[in-house]
Amino acid sequence: MAIDKFLVEASHIMMFARSVGDANPVYHDEEYAKKADVGGIIAPPTFAQSSAQFDPNYFLRPKVGGEGWFGSGKEASGAKPSSGSGESGGGGAAMGLHAEQHFEYHLPVKAGDVLSATTKPGNSWEKESKRAGKLKFSESVTEYRNQNGDLVITATGVGVQTERAVDS
Amino acid sequence: MLKESEIKIGDTHTAILVEDLKRTQIVQYAGASGDYNPLHTDEIFTTQVAGYPSVFAHGMLSMGLTGTMLTDYVGDGTLKKYGVRFTNQVWPGDTLTSTATIIDIREQDGERVVDLQIETTNQNDVAVITGNATARIES
Numbered sequence: 001m002a003i004d005k006f007l008v009e010a011s012h013i014m015m016f017a018r019s020v021g022d023a024n025p026v027y028h029d030e031e032y033a034k035k036a037d038v039g040g041i042i043a044p045p046t047f048a049q050s051s052a053q054f055d056p057n058y059f060l061r062p063k064v065g066g067e068g069w070f071g072s073g074k075e076a077s078g079a080k081p082s083s084g085s086g087e088s089g090g091g092g093a094a095m096g097l098h099a100e101q102h103f104e105y106h107l108p109v110k111a112g113d114v115l116s117a118t119t120k121p122g123n124s125w126e127k128e129s130k131r132a133g134k135l136k137f138s139e140s141v142t143e144y145r146n147q148n149g150d151l152v153i154t155a156t157g158v159g160v161q162t163e164r165a166v167d168s
Numbered sequence: 169m170l171k172e173s174e175i176k177i178g179d180t181h182t183a184i185l186v187e188d189l190k191r192t193q194i195v196q197y198a199g200a201s202g203d204y205n206p207l208h209t210d211e212i213f214t215t216q217v218a219g220y221p222s223v224f225a226h227g228m229l230s231m232g233l234t235g236t237m238l239t240d241y242v243g244d245g246t247l248k249k250y251g252v253r254f255t256n257q258v259w260p261g262d263t264l265t266s267t268a269t270i271i272d273i274r275e276q277d278g279e280r281v282v283d284l285q286i287e288t289t290n291q292n293d294v295a296v297i298t299g300n301a302t303a304r305i306e307s
Binding site for chain 2: 045070076104124
């Protein structure tokens with residue numbers, strides 16, 4: 001996955017913060033944020049995950065026209081997902097789940113920043129599990145840089161493909 | 169920002185992240201994050217095709233909710249590191265509680281930092297997230 005332009009916008013930060021139950025005004029009140037230590041609206045710690053919005057081929061988003069989407073319509077499932085970029089989530093399609101996520105913060109990410117991201121595969125390994133059969137883990141490492149070319153966040157995701165649905 | 173004079177190893181901070189998690193909040197996270205995986209947004213697909221009892225939360229929603237507890241405790245823009253393992257799924261109806269525990273106070277890159285162990289549990293005391301974080305503190 002490569003993302004050329006990940007626009008960090010105040011309204012997106014506001015919506016993202018709401019979705020994770022965060023009422024902190026530093027994510028939605030510009031006047032408050034300007035007077036705070038951070039000096040302006042900043043991104044919450046897991047906001048980089050929403051870079052998926054800026055990946056043109058992200059396969060866990062229905063495309064315009066809805067073609068190829070594997071969720072339910074008239075039938076319980078539409079078409080199977082074609083392989084596409086989705087590594088940033090660390091998760092995957094039907095039986096793909098997100099096992100781990102790690103962020104390293106090098107510089108603050110603020111509203112108005114324009115980030116770019118490149119993802120490289122990391123390690124992969126297998127494990128047997130009583131709850132879900134054979135588990136295939138794979139790691140991906142995404143580097144986010146700002147408009148000055150400075151590294152702002154390193155994100156490491158671990159995805160797992162399970163043999164069957166996880167028993168809860 | 170935490171002040172070194174006011175904290176010690178073993179200190180904890182606990183917050184309730186969500187009570188009776190609604191399916192709509194999961195959809196809200198899908199819209200904000202851009203991850204519309206039907207396992208989180210489509211009850212019919214998830215029960216009839218994928219074989220789960222219902223849709224469930226994105227791991228990243230649990231991590232985001234836990235992050236709210238974390239930044240409320242350590243302050244805005246102070247995190248250097250935040251990482252988690254998703255140890256169990258989070259379902260609609262779950263109530264999540266999260267605790268950060270100070271496990272070390274030390275120097276890193278010329279700054280004073282605190283290391284935290286994080287655990288988020290559901291209403292049955294089952295851990296759904298375990299993790300670690302490092303944040304800058306005021307010396």
